[in-house]
Amino acid sequence: MFDAAIVGAGPAGLSAAINLKQLGKDFIWFGSAGGGKVAKSELIANYPGLGLVSGGEMDRRFAGHAAALGIAPEDKLVTGIMPLDGKYMLLAENQVYEARAVILATGAVAAKGLPGEQEYLGRGVSYCATCDGFLYRGKRIAVLCASPCYEHEAAYLAQLAEETFFWPAYPASALAGGGLTRLSGPIARILGQDKVTAIVLADGTEIAVDGVFCLRSAVAPAVLLPGLPMDGPHIAVDRQCRTGLAGCFAAGDCTGRPYQIAKAVGEGNVAAHALAEYLADAGKA
Amino acid sequence: MFDAAIVGAGPAGLSAAINLKQLGKDFIWFGSAGGGKVAKSELIANYPGLGLVSGGEMDRRFAGHAAALGIAPEDKLVTGIMPLDGKYMLLAENQVYEARAVILATGAVAAKGLPGEQEYLGRGVSYCATCDGFLYRGKRIAVLCASPCYEHEAAYLAQLAEETFFWPAYPASALAGGGLTRLSGPIARILGQDKVTAIVLADGTEIAVDGVFCLRSAVAPAVLLPGLPMDGPHIAVDRQCRTGLAGCFAAGDCTGRPYQIAKAVGEGNVAAHALAEYLADAGKA
Numbered sequence: 001m002f003d004a005a006i007v008g009a010g011p012a013g014l015s016a017a018i019n020l021k022q023l024g025k026d027f028i029w030f031g032s033a034g035g036g037k038v039a040k041s042e043l044i045a046n047y048p049g050l051g052l053v054s055g056g057e058m059d060r061r062f063a064g065h066a067a068a069l070g071i072a073p074e075d076k077l078v079t080g081i082m083p084l085d086g087k088y089m090l091l092a093e094n095q096v097y098e099a100r101a102v103i104l105a106t107g108a109v110a111a112k113g114l115p116g117e118q119e120y121l122g123r124g125v126s127y128c129a130t131c132d133g134f135l136y137r138g139k140r141i142a143v144l145c146a147s148p149c150y151e152h153e154a155a156y157l158a159q160l161a162e163e164t165f166f167w168p169a170y171p172a173s174a175l176a177g178g179g180l181t182r183l184s185g186p187i188a189r190i191l192g193q194d195k196v197t198a199i200v201l202a203d204g205t206e207i208a209v210d211g212v213f214c215l216r217s218a219v220a221p222a223v224l225l226p227g228l229p230m231d232g233p234h235i236a237v238d239r240q241c242r243t244g245l246a247g248c249f250a251a252g253d254c255t256g257r258p259y260q261i262a263k264a265v266g267e268g269n270v271a272a273h274a275l276a277e278y279l280a281d282a283g284k285a
Numbered sequence: 286m287f288d289a290a291i292v293g294a295g296p297a298g299l300s301a302a303i304n305l306k307q308l309g310k311d312f313i314w315f316g317s318a319g320g321g322k323v324a325k326s327e328l329i330a331n332y333p334g335l336g337l338v339s340g341g342e343m344d345r346r347f348a349g350h351a352a353a354l355g356i357a358p359e360d361k362l363v364t365g366i367m368p369l370d371g372k373y374m375l376l377a378e379n380q381v382y383e384a385r386a387v388i389l390a391t392g393a394v395a396a397k398g399l400p401g402e403q404e405y406l407g408r409g410v411s412y413c414a415t416c417d418g419f420l421y422r423g424k425r426i427a428v429l430c431a432s433p434c435y436e437h438e439a440a441y442l443a444q445l446a447e448e449t450f451f452w453p454a455y456p457a458s459a460l461a462g463g464g465l466t467r468l469s470g471p472i473a474r475i476l477g478q479d480k481v482t483a484i485v486l487a488d489g490t491e492i493a494v495d496g497v498f499c500l501r502s503a504v505a506p507a508v509l510l511p512g513l514p515m516d517g518p519h520i521a522v523d524r525q526c527r528t529g530l531a532g533c534f535a536a537g538d539c540t541g542r543p544y545q546i547a548k549a550v551g552e553g554n555v556a557a558h559a560l561a562e563y564l565a566d567a568g569k570a
Contacts, residue, residue, distance in 0.1 A: 011333060015547055018331050046303050048296060048550050049335055049346040051353050061334040068336050239524065239541070256524070258558040262300055265333050266551015273543040 001098040002028045004275055005090050007081070008105030008218060009073035010036050011261045012252025014062050015268025016103045016275075021069050023276045028097055030090075031073040032149070033063055036217065037107065038261065047261050058261075077218075079127045081225040083245060086282075094131050101247040101278055103271045104225070104235060105264070106218035108253035113220040114144070116190030117212075124196025124211045127219055129153035132211075138162050139210040142199045144169060144187055150215035151175050157213060165199070165207055187212070221254060231256065241271035247282075249275050286383040287313045289560055290375050292366070293390030293503060294358035295321050296546045297537025299347050300553025301388045301560075306354050308561045313384065315377055316358040317434070318348055321502065322392065323546065332546050343546075362503075364412045366510040368530060371567075379416050386532040386563055388556045389510070389520060390549070391503035393538035398505040399429070401475030402497075409481025409496045412504055414438035417496075423447050424495040427484045429454065429472055435500035436460050442498060450484070450492055472497070506539060516541065526556035532567075534560050 004020055006013050009031025017029045038044075041055030050058060066072055080091040081102060090097045117125055126132040133156060142165040143154045151173065158164040158180040166175065167183040176182070183201060190212050191198040198208045221228055221235050229236045229244030234256040241249045251267035253259045289305055291298050294316025302314045323329075326340030335343060351357055365376040366387060375382045402410055411417040418441060427450040428439045436458065443449040443465040451460065452468040461467070468486060475497050476483045483493045506513055506520050514521045514529030519541040526534045536552035538544045 015331075015333050018333060022331050045354070046300075046307050046554065047334065048300050048303060048350055048553075049332065049343060051346075051350045058334060061336075065333055065336050069330070237524070239522070258555060260551075260554050260558070262554040263551045266545075266548045266554075268333075269331065269545050269547040269551075270543060273545070 001087065001100065002026055003099065003279060004028075004101045004103060005078075005088065005097060005099035006030065006073075006103045006105060007078045007090070007224075008107060008252070008254075009033055010105060010107055010252060010264065011038060011062065012254075012264035012268040012271075013073070013103070013105035014066060015265040016105060016251055016272045017066060017071055017073070017268075018069060019269050019272030020275070021071050023272060025276065025279070028099065029071065029073045030076050030078050030092055031105075032075050032217065033066075033073050038062065044261065047265075077127055078224065079219055083225075083227075083248070086247070088247065093128055100282070101275050102249065103241075103268075103275060104221060104243070104248065104250040104254055105252045105268060105271075106221060106224070106254045108259055109216060109218050109220050113214065113223050114187060114190055116192065116196075117214060117220070118223045118226075120190055120192045120196045120212075121223060123194065124192060125190060126211060126213050127216070129157050129213060129215065132213075133157050133160050136161050136211045140208065141165070141211045141213060142183075142187060142207070142209045143167070143213045143215065145173070145175075146170075146214075146216040148173065153215050154180075154213075165209065183207075221250075239270075240274040241267050242274055242278075247278055249278075286372065286385065287311055288384065288564060289313075289386045289388060290363075290373065290382060290384035291315065291358075291388045291390060292363045292375070292509075293392060293537070293539075294318055295390060295392055295537060295549065296323060296347065297539075297549035297553040297556075298358070298388070298390035299351060300550040301390060301536055301557045302351060302356055302358070302553075303354060304554050304557030305560070306356050308557060310561065310564070313382055314356065314358045315361050315363045315375075316390075317360050317502065318351075318358050323347065329546065332550075362412055363509065364504055368510075368512075368533070371532070373532065378413055385567070386560050387534065388553075388560060389506060389528070389533065389535040389539055390537045390553060390556075391506060391509070391539045393544055394501060394503050394505050398499065398508050399472060399475055401477065401481075402499060402505070403508045403511075405475055405477045405481045405497070406508060408479065409477060410475060411496060411498050412501070414442050414498060414500065417498075418442050418445050421446050421496045425493065426450070426496045426498060427468075427472060427492070427494045428452070428498045428500065430458070430460075431455075431499075431501040433458065438500050439465075439498075450494065468492075506535075524555075525559040526552050527559055532560075532563055534563075
């Protein structure tokens with residue numbers, strides 16, 4: 001069992017990881033190194049100490065900092081977290097991990113996902129192409145793709161499925177061909193009975209499908225960890241980055257505005273220190 | 286009148302200044318550039334993006350970042366702040382400045398100063414050698430010196446006064462000679478009637494003096510801005526770095542633990558954004 005699990009490898013997750021390392025904690029860190037929102041920023045001028053930098057340069061410096069400390073995120077998407085007997089069970093790509101405490105640094109994702117998403121999770125809704133794709137061989141699926149970096153997963157799914165209805169949630173996507181139909185607008189909700197039966201587009205169009213893949217950098221907090229107290233679209237935290245669940249901390253954009261790198265880095269630091277204090281107190285009890 | 290005044294030039298003040306500059310605000314920034322706690326740190330390993338750096342190197346990078354944006358702190362000590370008609374009046378070395386909002390980034394100083402300090406402020410207690418030193422020509426004074434960087438002020442006072450009782454609040458001080466008497470222990474309290482009459486040392490020794498100079502990087506928040514709601518030794522703030530006074534924000538060590546550069550930088554960013562929102566709302570009203 002790990003002392004801690006960090007979910008997310010943006011600035012908040014990185015800052016938490018650097019600090020947990022310095023604090024001598026044994027932790028697992030989930031997320032995709034690089035290629036996230038920082039790397040996509042054109043220029044950043046307000047992160048003290050780096051002057052005027054491109055997002056790519058800042059991303060390299062962040063990754064280099066982690067590498068110098070001998071830490072790197074596991075490139076796995078955490079799709080479920082469950083509190084159990086004073087610890088947490090995390091599910092990532094069909095493997096289960098145990099940790100005494102958790103830091104959520106999942107970024108600014110929609111708090112609840114699509115209507116129907118949580119309801120049909122595991123019953124037609126999936127977050128992981130490589131885990132669940134084979135279930136939809138020869139079937140009809142919808143794919144919500146949040147970023148170009150998931151297009152290879154969408155292409156993989158399109159090869160397996162008979163028909164793939166594709167919605168890229170960003171301006172331009174060149175993905176086409178082979179059983180792939182571009183939707184005319186965003187997916188508004190997911191319908192089903194025992195299992196997913198259809199998607200509904202924003203204009204009301206209903207399309208029958210057997211499954212829906214939501215390819216995103218992170219799962220919506222309320223789906224990831226049911227029962228986690230929210231504050232509107234954000235995870236509710238106090239000044240120590242403690243959430244409403246003992247041993248669960250949150251940092252960065254997922255805790256609210258301003259969506260700023262410096263704020264995320266500061267909260268990652270605070271969350272790591274609060275987590276260390278939590279483990280020390282739990283050790284005494 | 287300025288949009289904002291920032292009090293303090295450590296990481297929190299710097300971050301606030303960089304962001305107010307980016308947000309297009311007209312502000313004045315008080316504090317000593319460089320030479321603070323950052324510069325004195327031997328090595329810093331947990332500020333994401335800078336890897337393993339010396340405090341001196343980080344200090345230079347911070348100063349360079351501000352310089353690149355064309356901003357620098359005014360090297361003046363703010364000794365009093367007063368809310369007045371929806372704005373703030375700041376007193377710094379006998380000059381008065383007006384600002385619509387304030388960010389306090391004064392660092393981790395004792396919340397209330399010495400017993401008697403607030404009571405006799407302006408009646409024998411002073412924070413500014415160059416402002417008030419001449420009042421003590423030929424008199425007996427005590428000097429509490431928080432850092433070697435104020436020794437030149439202490440030496441200046443020792444030249445003016447007949448006798449100077451000196452207490453450096455750090456391990457080694459070479460300051461000696463010319464009417465300067467090193468105290469055997471820290472000053473525990475300040476006594477007076479209409480004005481200061483004496484200091485009392487930790488061992489109970491009472492020494493008659495006409496004045497007490499407290500040479501520190503910042504004035505204790507509760508002395509600086511009477512009525513500011515505190516949370517124990519720290520300034521009480523919410524998640525947006527708002528204090529209990531409208532238009533007054535706080536960031537960094539003065540708002541509480543962990544005393545970390547990343548946390549201070551994050552809060553400086555948050556405070557600047559919250560201040561901009563406050564000004565926008567005030568403009569609408």
